[in-house]
Structure formats: C-alpha cells, structure tokens
Amino acid sequence: MVYCCRYANIYICELAKVYATDPTFNETYRMGHANMSSYLIGMSLGYFIYEWQKKKIDSRQYSKLRFLYWLVIPMLVALVLSGAVFYRDGPRYPRYIRAICAAFIKTVSGGLIAILLGGLVMKLENVYRKVLEWDIWVIPSRLTYSIYLVHYPFLIVYMNMQNSLVHMSYLHMIATSAVITITSFIFAIPLYLLVEAPFSSILNTVQLKKTVIKQNDSDGRKKTK
Numbered sequence: 001m002v003y004c005c006r007y008a009n010i011y012i013c014e015l016a017k018v019y020a021t022d023p024t025f026n027e028t029y030r031m032g033h034a035n036m037s038s039y040l041i042g043m044s045l046g047y048f049i050y051e052w053q054k055k056k057i058d059s060r061q062y063s064k065l066r067f068l069y070w071l072v073i074p075m076l077v078a079l080v081l082s083g084a085v086f087y088r089d090g091p092r093y094p095r096y097i098r099a100i101c102a103a104f105i106k107t108v109s110g111g112l113i114a115i116l117l118g119g120l121v122m123k124l125e126n127v128y129r130k131v132l133e134w135d136i137w138v139i140p141s142r143l144t145y146s147i148y149l150v151h152y153p154f155l156i157v158y159m160n161m162q163n164s165l166v167h168m169s170y171l172h173m174i175a176t177s178a179v180i181t182i183t184s185f186i187f188a189i190p191l192y193l194l195v196e197a198p199f200s201s202i203l204n205t206v207q208l209k210k211t212v213i214k215q216n217d218s219d220g221r222k223k224t225k
Contacts, residue, residue, distance in 0.1 A: 062124060145196060
C-alpha cells in the first residue's frame with residue numbers, strides 16, 4: 001500500500017512525458033539497483049528473526065519500546081507525503097535537499113517496514129498485531145500479486161484520461177489512490193480466480209506428483225538393496 005500511494009503521488013502530479021526524462025524518477029524509482037538497500041534489509045530481517053527464534057528470545061523484555069514502535073505507521077505516512085520534496089506545486093527545493101531525500105528514502109522506508117514486520121513476528125505489542133491478524137486480510141493477501149499486475153495499467157489509463165490541468169492537493173491524491181486501489185482489487189478478483197489460482201493448483205499438483213515419484217523411486221532402491 002505504501003508503494004502504491006507513492007506511485008500515485010508521483011504519476012498523478014504531472015504528465016507522463018515529464019517523467020520519461022526526469023532523472024529523479026528514473027534513478028530513484030525505476031532503476032533496479034535503487035532497491036538494493038531494501039533487499040538487504042529484508043534478508044537481514046529474515047536472518048535476525050531466525051536467530052531470535054532459535055535462541056528463544058523473550059520479546060516481553062522489550063515491551064517498554066512499544067510506544068516507539070507505535071510511531072512506525074505515522075512515520076510511514078509522513079514518508080509517503082515526503083514525495084512533495086521532488087514534485088510540488090511551486091519552486092523546487094534546493095538540489096542538496098532533493099539529493100539527500102533521494103539517497104535515503106528507499107533505505108528509510110525499507111527499515112521502517114522491517115521494524116514493523118519484526119515487531120509483528122516477535123509479538124512486541126498487541127495493537128498493530130491484532131489488527132493485521134484479522135482473518136479479513138486473508139483475501140487481500142491472496143490478491144496481492146494480481147493487484148500488483150493491474151494497478152500500474154490503471155495509473156497509466158488515469159493519466160491518459162486527463163485532458164485538463166488538475167489542482168493537486170493531499171486530499172485529491174488520497175482520493176485518487178483510494179479509487180485506484182479499489183478498482184485494482186475489483187479487477188484482481190477475476191484475474192486471481194481465472195488465471196492465478198488454476199495455474200497455482202496445476203503447478204502444485206505437478207510438484208506433488210514429482211515428489212511422490214521421487215519417494216517411490218527411493219523406496220524401491222532401498223528395498224532392492
């Protein structure tokens with residue numbers, strides 16, 4: 001959701017042709033190496049969680065930090081709104097400010113999400129965790145990949161539908177993000193039911209048959225010996 005809001009913020013601010021040659025957009029959001037810090041943070045998080053669970057660390061000893069942990073969501077929201085540093089209706093910020101934000105925005109966002117996930121896994125508190133453990137999130141989680149595939153074309157369609165200047169505001173961006181998100185969910189449902197779920201079932205069946213064949217072959221060799 002965070003990245004969906006950020007993409008909406010970026011794409012809707014100006015016409016697409018501006019971003020085609022915009023160095024900030026291309027270097028910060030399109031280049032693969034720009035996500036390297038997030039990849040490293042994610043892999044490090046998995047390693048640390050494995051070690052914490054292996055050592056059976058009691059997370060209750062860190063319960064006093066839950067007040068700081070609750071600041072993660074507001075900080076993520078603030079990070080989304082910080083896109084105005086690059087694209088705002090007015091004179092641009094100094095180059096050094098934009099350079100600092102572009103250099104750290106991916107690392108900071110990845111770090112905040114890692115802290116959020118780490119606290120959920122280690123059961124650091126019972127506010128965010130209870131909300132995110134609702135059964136209602138099962139359906140959106142299954143639609144995640146389909147939503148990822150369809151939300152970008154909807155952004156392009158929305159841009160091409162604009163035939164006049166739009167007054168940008170945070171309320172407008174929030175409303176547009178909500179519309180694109182809801183539309184993506186609606187179109188992701190048939191895509192999941194008709195494409196992703198059947199193919200996943202077929203692949204799982206094939207993989208299960210291969211596993212059974214390998215087990216039978218290994219059992220037959222043991223009996224022969």
